[in-house]
Amino acid sequence: MEKPKHPSEDLNELEEWTENQYNPGHYIGGKVPHHMKKINKIYFIFLLGILSLLGGIVIGGYLYKTFENEIISGLATILTIVTCMRGYTCYKHRNE
Structure with a gap:
C-alpha cells in the first residue's frame, strides 16, 4: 500500500x-x-554587491584623494552599481 x-x-x-x-x-x-x-545564489550576489560598494567607497575615496584619478573611482562605482542591479534582478526573478 x-x-x-x-x-x-x-x-x-x-x-x-x-x-x-x-x-x-x-x-x-x-x-x-x-x-x-x-540552491540559490541570490544572497551571494547581494553580499558581493554590498562588499564591492563598501570597497568602492573606501578604495575609490583613497585613490581620488591620493592620485586624483577620477577614472578608477568612476569604474569602481560603475562596477558596484552593475553588481547591485544584477543582485536585485536575480532576487526579483528568483521564482520564475
Whole structure:
C-alpha cells in the first residue's frame, strides 16, 4: 500500500530524500536531492554587491584623494552599481 502524498510538492520531495538519503543508487540517473535543487545564489550576489560598494567607497575615496584619478573611482562605482542591479534582478526573478 502506497503512502498518502502531501499536498505540497516540496514536502513529497523532502520525504523521498529522507527515506533514500543513505541509498547510494537512488539518485543515479537524473534524480537530484531536494536540498541541491533549491540552491540559490541570490544572497551571494547581494553580499558581493554590498562588499564591492563598501570597497568602492573606501578604495575609490583613497585613490581620488591620493592620485586624483577620477577614472578608477568612476569604474569602481560603475562596477558596484552593475553588481547591485544584477543582485536585485536575480532576487526579483528568483521564482520564475
